[in-house]
Amino acid sequence: MSQDKNNRRDEGSLPKPLAGIKVLDLTRVIAGPYCTMMLADMGADVVKIEEPSRGDELRWVGRYQGRADHDEDYFNASNRSKRSIALNLKDQHEQKIASDLARVADVVVENFSPGVAERLGMGWQVLSEQNPGLIYCSISGFGQSGPYRNRLALDPIIQAVSGVMSVTGHENDPPMQIGAPLGDVIAGMFGAYSIAAAIYGRSITQKGRYIDISMQDSMLAVLGPRMGEALQAGLNPKRHGNENPMRAPANSYQTKGGDYIAIIVQNDNHWENFCKAIGRLDLFELPEFRTMENRALQRKRLNAIVAGEFLLHSTEQWMRRLDENRIPHSLVNTYLQALDDIQVKHRKLIKEVIHPASGSIRLVGAPWKFNQDLDEIFSPPMLGQHTREVLQSWLGRDEPSISSATSQQKENI
Template sequence: MTFEKQFHETATDRPFPLEGVRILDFSHVLSGPHCTMLLGDLGAEVIKVERPAVGDENRRMRQFQGRSEKDQDYFYPMNRNKKSIVLNLKDPEDLARAITLSKSADVVVENFTPGAMKKLGLDYKSLSRENPSLIYCSISGYGQTGPYRNRKAYDSIIQAVAGVMSITGESDGPPLRSGLMFADLSGAMYGFSSILVSLYAREKTGKGNYIDLSMADALLSLYSTNAAEYLAIGKVPSRAGSENPGRSPTGSYQCKDDRFVQIMGGSNALWPNFCTALGKPELIDDPRFSSNDLRIENRKTLRKILSPLFRQKPALEWVDRLSEVGLPIAPINSLADAMDDPHFKFRQMELPLEHPHSGRIRTINNPFRFSSYETWRSSPPPLLGEHDDDY
């Protein structure tokens, strides 16, 4: 039984929580479009403003093998549930059209270089004169103020400057970029939540709001417990690979079928069950490993003992066996494995859509599950300028 069948009650006359909210979206590439896609998923009307002929840069990214020129595969994952109009913002008539649209918008989102929208007269100060309840979100690499505001910013650059690469990778290896676009996506998530907060506040005050969202700030704020030791005693966090520096045993282990599992076995309460399930009860009272602190101190020795044990069984067998005794463990899935995982299938984390050019396309669903609202729409990513006649 899916969440919708079990919990959905539709206790409102609006099927989606953001039904009736209009978003004027000037953003492109990743951070802004992902933010506005989530708003669209939850019912907002998202009007995506694109450049003539070329549109969003992701429409022009390289084609994958076997795909046609009409398949805009980089564009699809973050642009469902939107309407596309084409405006040349350097043309006075099109610029006037954009300004007119802003008067009926609840939210404007943009992620241009700081100052670009002001030159066009599309900045918050200009638009809010005619629309004082407007919520305006600017997402940029470093924010609208500060010494780095005009620097070019890509995801890996933000990961570097915010310190994330310094704690990513093996302890004896070089700093690594995270495989996910964490800088762009943290900007998108904080932009999304800032807009929701502003909409909520406007319900009480009637006033609009300007949001200056820096991807660098957003990523730095995610340090959380990774920063605890530094903030307390000044010790800088370092790379630890797949291990958790504060617990042992943790990390990834290769299994008989060459798949890896990730374990989190540092709890003193779980240690006896862990050893028993591994078939090594003698480790329970081994003086080198009898507490988490001792296991951290003797981490390398413990790993040498555990590694050949994990090689004795396939990954999923270890997952079942250790899960039964309460140990946090999971297979290290590829994206294909994750998309085919029965849990994510049950949670409906793949959202197939019918696209007029590409036919059936696969997208990854949002994580929202509400009892009183529908939690996703199923409108495919728009063609360039598909909705020009609607606005």
């Protein structure tokens, strides 16, 4: 995948917003790669530097059940539309090549432990001196300063330290992790957001910037109203399972067929329609359920009543009734059901690309749609697949100078 292909467009379409931006990607695992993947989705030419012998750790995490040894499924999820170059940053000659790439890059992103990039000669101070317009983003568990600076952090640790686990699960059960690596992904999103803003700022100031992204900071920043309970009232929010402590009825209710449907009666205007949907207008007449505040206070009793009603009819009947009365609701989908959802199909979110080793693979595409902009994506790279190509296109290296840098990974090119 070359850069001109990455920004290929049909007649009448626009180039992607970050077309022409060069991003040097020193990241691995999830948070950093998710950040640079978002930039690639926006049209940036993202070149990922990987250690020659093994590459990103997620290439070797393990295969999904039934998948072949060459199927790098975990890696593929956060590395679409990038190019891979294999360089050993501990080797003086190859470190110099990486430094030369940074000299012509617009953006460098790294998520090493604090201090490692500096030891490898790829830190902000050194690179910004040779490239004053460089935008440099560091993503780490706890940031580049402070008492936790040197702590190791993976997503479950961030869910724990941020308080997210304390509010996830049922009231009398232990704290629970969210079933997706949101700490990683949210930090990556904030990284991409900050980088895009810095690119715009550079167009005005002509100066680069250093960006310090902390996974802990990022998770705390998105906790919203529940964190407001602690900030303003000094209270620890409790675990409520699938209930909403401020709304009722609001829960996941099992149907006669065994499926679960999530619903939320968001305000008093929804309440009468909900009572119509479940055939219980008598509930609408009860003073103790007339206002949202009263329903929230009586939510245990009300949820029990609603749960009993849902067991009387099929999933299809409930979905039709809730649709007809415009009640916020959804079937609680499995991942496979979510991918097969008719709205997801309409939005063409799931993309099929051809991987050099795995053949046809499916990936979730970018979740935005610009007018007159192609939303195509490209295959995740094989380790070192684009080493020669990148050294030629970014640095203009001739064949002899490239050969010495790539002798260890020729089989991957």
